[in-house]
Amino acid sequence: QKEVEQNSGPLSVPEGAIASLNCTYSDRGSQSFFWYRQYSGKSPELIMFIYSNGDKEDGRFTAQLNKASQYVSLLIRDSQPSDSATYLCAVSPSGTYKYIFGTGTRLKVLA
Amino acid sequence: DVKVTQSSRYLVKRTGEKVFLECVQDMDHENMFWYRQDPGLGLRLIYFSYDVKMKEKGDIPEGYSVSREKKERFSLILESASTNQTSMYLCASSFDQGPYGYTFGSGTRLTVV
Numbered sequence: 411q412k413e414v415e416q417n418s419g420p421l422s423v424p425e426g427a428i429a430s431l432n433c434t435y436s437d438r439g440s441q442s443f444f445w446y447r448q449y450s451g452k453s454p455e456l457i458m459f460i461y462s463n464g465d466k467e468d469g470r471f472t473a474q475l476n477k478a479s480q481y482v483s484l485l486i487r488d489s490q491p492s493d494s495a496t497y498l499c500a501v502s503p504s505g506t507y508k509y510i511f512g513t514g515t516r517l518k519v520l521a
Numbered sequence: 522d523v524k525v526t527q528s529s530r531y532l533v534k535r536t537g538e539k540v541f542l543e544c545v546q547d548m549d550h551e552n553m554f555w556y557r558q559d560p561g562l563g564l565r566l567i568y569f570s571y572d573v574k575m576k577e578k579g580d581i582p583e584g585y586s587v588s589r590e591k592k593e594r595f596s597l598i599l600e601s602a603s604t605n606q607t608s609m610y611l612c613a614s615s616f617d618q619g620p621y622g623y624t625f626g627s628g629t630r631l632t633v634v
Contacts, residue, residue, distance in 0.1 A: 512563065
């Protein structure tokens with residue numbers, strides 16, 4: 411069974427701090443990795459994807475991928491109360507376009 | 522922007538009714554998916570389709586069927602609604618190639634009474 415694991419949280423950080431969200435996956439052949447943000451009562455929204463080892467930055471967001479250790483992380487710099495949401499990690503296993511989703515980490519940014 | 526439109530935001534149906542959930546996407550995506558999302562269980566794949574008239578079962582297909590007669594439309598059918606099918610239903614679509622991710626519709630919150 412291919413798995414994607416996330417700490418459910420809540421992860422609480424003060425406004426302006428860096429929030430660090432982590433995700434591990436079991437399929438070593440996984441190709442692509444995605445971070446979705448989901449506000450309460452809303453649908454998931456894609457915020458980042460990464461497929462090469464290393465860091466990828468987009469504004470206040472940085473995705474980090476380490477295929478050898480099978481983890482992907484999302485850093486949110488200068489966290490804002492509007493970043494409070496559940497963050498879902500999704501992984502595309504090798505040879506398929508069916509993503510495996512983690513159950514999400516709930517982030518709370520305290521004003 | 523890619524738009525994935527789900528026909529209803531909220532639905533209330535009675536036990537035993539046949540329920541149709543509709544999803545339409547406007548970006549010529551090959552792949553379409555139906556998920557349900559429940560607290561603590563995350564997103565669970567019900568069915569997906571990689572082409573017109575093609576479908577494959579996901580992880581929890583029991584009690585559901587799907588139809589994809591046109592590329593842009595993917596329908597989820599609850600043959601005989603039961604209370605344990607009360608959930609948030611999410612439709613998503615994606616290209617067949619490339620790491621572009623899924624685009625989700627706004628979701629349908631279905632309550633079966």
